Amino acid sequence: MTISEVSKKCNVSADTLRYYEKAGLISFINRTPGGVRNYTEQDCKQIEFIKCMRSAGLSIEVLRKYFELFKRGKRTLKARRDLLANERENLQVRFKELQDTIRRLDYKISVYDKALKSKDKELKF
Amino acid sequence: MTISEVSKKCNVSADTLRYYEKAGLISFINRTPGGVRNYTEQDCKQIEFIKCMRSAGLSIEVLRKYFELFKRGKRTLKARRDLLANERENLQVRFKELQDTIRRLDYKISVYDKALKSKDKELKF
DNA sequence: ATATCACTTGGAGTTGACTCCAAGTCAAGC
DNA sequence: GCTTGACTTGGAGTCAACTCCAAGTGATAT
Numbered sequence: 001m002t003i004s005e006v007s008k009k010c011n012v013s014a015d016t017l018r019y020y021e022k023a024g025l026i027s028f029i030n031r032t033p034g035g036v037r038n039y040t041e042q043d044c045k046q047i048e049f050i051k052c053m054r055s056a057g058l059s060i061e062v063l064r065k066y067f068e069l070f071k072r073g074k075r076t077l078k079a080r081r082d083l084l085a086n087e088r089e090n091l092q093v094r095f096k097e098l099q100d101t102i103r104r105l106d107y108k109i110s111v112y113d114k115a116l117k118s119k120d121k122e123l124k125f
Numbered sequence: 126m127t128i129s130e131v132s133k134k135c136n137v138s139a140d141t142l143r144y145y146e147k148a149g150l151i152s153f154i155n156r157t158p159g160g161v162r163n164y165t166e167q168d169c170k171q172i173e174f175i176k177c178m179r180s181a182g183l184s185i186e187v188l189r190k191y192f193e194l195f196k197r198g199k200r201t202l203k204a205r206r207d208l209l210a211n212e213r214e215n216l217q218v219r220f221k222e223l224q225d226t227i228r229r230l231d232y233k234i235s236v237y238d239k240a241l242k243s244k245d246k247e248l249k250f
Numbered sequence: 251a252t253a254t255c256a257c258t259t260g261g262a263g264t265t266g267a268c269t270c271c272a273a274g275t276c277a278a279g280c
Numbered sequence: 281g282c283t284t285g286a287c288t289t290g291g292a293g294t295c296a297a298c299t300c301c302a303a304g305t306g307a308t309a310t
Contacts, residue, residue: 002256002257003256003257004256004257013298013299014257015298015299015300016297016298016299018258018259019297019298019299023297032306032307033306034257034258034305034306034307035257035258035305035306036256036257036258036306036307037257037258042249045249045250046249046250049250052225052226052229053226054297055222055226056222056223056226056227059296059297060296060297060298061296067250070250073247074245074247077237077240077241077247077248078241080237081234081237081238081241084230084233084234084237085234087230088227088230088231088234091223091226091227091230092227094223095220095223095224095227097180097181098181098216098219098220098223099220100177101177101178101180101181101216102181102213102216102217102220104177105209105212105213105216106213108209109206109209109210109213112202112205112206112209113206115202116202116203116206120199121199122198122199122202124167124170124171125170125171125174125192125195127286127287128286128287129286129287138268138269139287140268140269140270141267141268141269143288143289144267144268144269148267157276158276159275159276159277159287159288160275160276160287160288161276161277161286161287161288162287162288179267184266184267185266185267185268186266
């Protein structure tokens with residue numbers, strides 16, 4: 001697959017794909033004799049994984065570390081597991097915060113709905 | 126309350142408080158005759174609200190719009206309500222995504238735990 | 251063989267959200 | 281009246297994560 005095909009398929013810009021490669025999130029992409037990147041299905045899966053983790057808020061730096069460990073082989077299995085477990089805990093915290101914020105917004109919206117009915121109220125902010 | 130007191134109380138840097146003011150997220154902070162900001166308890170509540178919304182991912186721009194509507198008075202009640210309801214929906218989407226990502230990480234961690242037990246496996250990424 | 255077009259690179263520019271800095275002001279203590 | 285220390289301002293700097301650009305290359309279509 002060319003970079004533009006992967007870009008469409010994974011909904012990530014070609015520039016971002018090249019950026020991820022430079023940043024160490026993707027390595028060893030095959031090239032055609034002419035030097036053009038030739039992505040495999042496996043590469044796409046990895047890109048989807050990166051996309052998913054990025055959208056949840058994992059930093060480029062954390063992902064770079066993860067894939068760097070990967071390059072160092074089997075002996076880093078535990079380190080990688082722990083890195084993921086740690087990020088998982090961070091997400092769990094953010095998950096709870098997000099839940100609270102949604103609840104807070106729900107309450108605020110309900111206050112607005114009341115104010116809208118009683119025709120003359122105003123809120124503090 | 127001075128800016129440094131609010132900074133401690135709300136755990137937001139003084140620079141950030143001034144930045145929020147410049148950005149239109151806070152307005153009409155009282156000043157002492159000498160020109161020093163003098164925050165009220167109400168101001169703090171608003172800052173806590175901003176902090177909460179920011180940490181959930183609402184942009185400065187969205188919050189600026191919200192408080193701008195506020196300045197325009199009661200006739201913007203509905204618009205403000207709708208703005209909040211819209212942001213709430215966005216958060217709900219992110220909430221579900223986050224949940225999925227946590228599940229995905231849990232699965233991946235479990236695969237690592239299996240690999241660690243069987244002593245010779247490696248994963249794809 | 252020439253035009254087209256998608257690709258390549260290194261590097262510069264952009265965006266959002268702060269964060270820091272220099273120069274100045276004001277109130278309080280000595 | 282002078283020092284100290286917390287405040288003020290406008291503006292510059294930083295950081296992460298892209299995003300864009302110019303100049304060049306290679307395969308394909310006419």
